[in-house]
Amino acid sequence: SATPTAGQAPLAVYFTGSVSGGVAPYAYSWSFGDGSPASAQQNPVHTYSAAGTYTAVLTVTDGASHSASASVSSAINVSPPALSITASGTPTSGQAPLPVSFTASASGGTSPYTYTWAFGDGSPSASGASVSHTYTVGGTFTAVVTVNDSASHTASYALTTPVTVSPPALSASASANPTSGQAPLAVYFTASASGGTPPYTWRWTFGDGSAASTQQNPVHTYSAAGNFTASLTVTDAASQTASANVPTAISVSPPALTISASATPTS
Secondary structure, three states: OEEOOEEEOOEEEEEOOOOOOOOOOOEEEEEOOOOOOOEOOOOOEEEEOOOEEEOOEEEEEOOOOOEEEEEOOOOEEEEOOOOEEEEEEEOOEEEOOEEEEEEEEEEOOOOOOEEEEEOOOOOOOEEOOEEEEEEOOOEEEOOEEEEEOOOOOEEEEEOOOOEEEEOOOOEEEEEEEOOEEEOOEEEEEEEEEEOOOOOOEEEEEOOOOOOOEOOOOOEEEEOOOEEEOOEEEEEOOOOOEEEEEOOOOEEEEOOOOOOOOOOOOOO
8 A cells, every 4th residue: 555645746655565374574575666776665665756657566575485466556646846946147236238147947847848037127028048138227127037837837936136237327428510610600519418317417618718508408609719629517317427528629710800991071
């Protein structure tokens, strides 16, 4: 006999053998049906580690070399172990854009497995035991992998270490149009920024000693001749700063020469 005769792997089953007749002493040999070595105990305990249906058979040999065999009346029905999954990601911190490699491993259930990843940043999911994902914005993100086995069992795992992404480096660019002309010269300036933590604040200096401007895209009029370097400084919400000069100096030529004349008396 055996107990239990059904359960989830790994399943420990307690076997009991009894014998009557023949000539003592008796020798016992249990075959468990799963290819494992036989047991010479009368009442062994055997653990089934793989799913399946197994027939256990006891053979007894007496002191006169007579033998008799008996099967356990009920087959041992072992269901797959519970589906489980572990996963990891590397690196777990860095500056955006941050590529992270994720790996998952499933066990139990019924193979083959399918894996679906959610990265926690609102991006589309990805499939596969090993995937790579690039985080493009700053934040703290928890990746979750879900595994499905061929028997439609499901298990999910949230990575214990979230991915911490710092914002990309703040950068600034500046341009101007026109970059040359005769005084008074109205110049249109354009600023842009990327990275860092929005919103941004802007500060333009025009190189001619005039007051700075806090507009993103100011218009400034140069009233005197000369060559001027306009500079932009951008500050983000985390107090990071980045600067850029207009790549071409503003070249202002003197105003056109004008003359006027009069005469008196005229008659």
